[in-house]
Every structure is written in structure tokens, then in C-alpha cells.
Amino acid sequence: MKKESFEFLLSLLNTPSPSSLETLGQKVWIDYVKNYAHRVEVDAYGNALATLNLEGKPKILVNGHIDEIAFQVQYVDDNGFIYFSPVGGPDPKLSRGRKVNIFHEGKVVPGVIGTLAIHMQEKEGQEKTPKWNELFIDIGASSREEALEHVQVGDLVLYDSEAFCLLNDIWISRGCDDKVGAFVAAEVLRICSEEKISAPCIVAASTIQEENGLYGASMIGYSIHPDIAIVVDVGHATDIPIADKKKFGDIRLGKGPILSHGSVNHPGLVDYLNKLAHKLSLSHQHGIDPRRSGTDADALFIQRGGIPTCSIGIPNRYMHSPVEAFHLKDLETAATWIAAFCKEIKSREEILPSIE
Secondary structure, eight states, X not given: OOHHHHHHHHHHHHSOOBTTOOHHHHHHHHHHHTTTOSEEEEOTTOOEEEEESTTOSSEEEEEEEOOBOEEEEEEEOTTSOEEEEEESOOXXXXXXXXXXXXXXXXXXXXXXXXXXXGGGSXXXXXXXXXXXXXXXXXXXXXXXXXXXXXXXXXXXXXXXXXXXXOGGGEEXXXXXXXXXXXXXXXXXXXXXXXXXXXXXXXXXXXXXXXXXXXXXXXXXXXXXXXXXXXXXXXXXXXXXXXXXHHHHOOOOTTSOOEEEEXXXXXXXXXXXXXXXXXXXXXXXXXXXXXXXXXXXXXXXXXXXXXXXXXXXXXXXXXXXXXXXXXXXXXXXXHHHHHHHHHHHXXXXXXXXXXXX
16 A cells, blocks of 8 residues: 555544544545545535546546544533433443543543443343443543533544554554545545546545434435445454354455445446456455445435445444454455446446346
């Protein structure tokens, strides 16, 4: 991976972008893509769009969402302890004893999610999953009044963690879902710009609030209405001892991005991408979406009469945890694959079914 690309990836992973407060992450993303785009714009809710070849055809959208799961301050008790609700789908079993950051008026307030010492726990309650309203954040305040000098109801909260590397180019970070997808979208734009691919209009998008309900994708699907949309999100890697492959498929880190089949995934587009990967000898894997994809593709494909759309997944271990895992090679392969698609496709009609 290019040095500049890798530095951008790490900056994106380490920058806070909780769902509904994505501004800092979008600034990092925009600062990178502006070097490769003919136009960069941000809409009313903060979706970031970078366009190459404004008048080109077909118009291809490459989308990844920038927001990450989080928490939100809901109540402060008389002793200054802070209660919160989940934003997106975090796992309450992973929360106790974690360091967190609360984002308040441009400042970061550190805290910890409290836990009862193992010595003080009743044996029968040790394996119980806590309810969200049983969890609290300790910022060291001695009273409600003191706590409210530093936080307020509505502040967003994230786990405090930085990206780091394991063996064999496996990286760990919170928020891989889906900053790695936003990274790939930016890399596709970079590759197409540097290779002077001029025929299609390519729109790279970093969308907001996917974790809350695919909201950003709904907005840009309507406003941009591309001819073709490719959504890059994460997919479950099952190459760990406790994952059931019969239930979730056989997906491995480092073996290539996941091409999704079924439901929202346009069969002509899926077939084209599959053949292109084989033609270019790009390692890739296959997954299924029997009813829905659970990604921004669900919101995009139904816009204004339908947009041929598919979802490409980056294999991800430990999704929606503070220690999500991905392989660098899968990101590079995804960007190369989608950029090659942008170079080869000549019109939307190439992927449409012939029904007589």
C-alpha cells in the first residue's frame, strides 16, 4: 500500500466519527480526496461527495459510510455518574471496564464504564448480559452539578482505542465498520484519477448515519441518482474458532473482498464484477444476502425507480466491538477491483437483463 494511502487509513481509523457526529472523520476524508476530484461537496446533513469527470457517463457511485457505533448521554444522577444509550448496535457484554471519551462542545472528556469487582459479584449473575440502563460512566465527578459542567444530555461517546497491528498485516481498530469502506471509496477515486480514467463519472461518497438507519445513503441516492452504485462495507469473517460456518459461510481475512449475491444485489452487476475479478486474477470471496444486505445498498437500490447496486464486503472479525479486525490486502484488492470496473464499463445497459 502506498505510504500516503496507509497514513490516510490510519488517520481515518483513529479519528472519531460517531453516528450523527461525523464531522471530524469527514474532514479527514475530504482532505484526502480533494487531491483527486474535480468537485468536492458536502450536503445538508454532512454526506461528503467527491466527483471525478463531471460530465462522464455512466455515473458510478462508490460508497462507504463514515459513521461508527457509539453511545449517547441520557441521564446524570445526583452523584455525577452518567447513564447512556447505544447508538447503532454495540454489544453491552463488551462495555464494562472500558475507557471511553465523551465529546462535549469540541472537547474530549475521558471516562470509564464502571464495573463491580469480581469479588463483589454474585456467582449466578456473573454471566448475565447487562441492560444498557444498568451501565454507567464515571468521569470522576462528585455530584450531578459538577458532571454537568463537563457533559450534557445528548453528548456522543466512543470507546477510547487506537488502531494497531497484529501479525501478518492484520489490523485492529474500533470503527472499521465502515471506515475501511470509506477508505476504499477514496482509493478508487485516487486510482482512477492517477490512471486518467476519463470516460465515466465517478462519485466517491462517504455517507453518514448508516448505523442509525442508512439515512445518508437514502439522501444521496435520491440527489445523485447514479447509473450504478457499488457499496463497500464490512462482512463477517468466520475464520475464528467460535464462528459457525454452516450458519454464516466461510469467509477469511486476506482472501479477498466479499461479493454479495441475492436480494438487493443486481444480478447483472454481480455477474460483471465476478467475471472481471476472474479475468484480472483478483482473489475474492462470495457471500449471500437472502433478504437484505444490512448495508447502504438497501437504501440506494430502491431510489427513484431503482439503481443497479451491489455490496462488496471487507472481511471483518469481531464486528461492532472495540477490536474489529481486517487485512490490508483485502482493502487494496477491493480498490483495484472497483477501479478496474470503472475503467471497463461503458454503459449501464451492459449489466441490464435482456427480457423479451
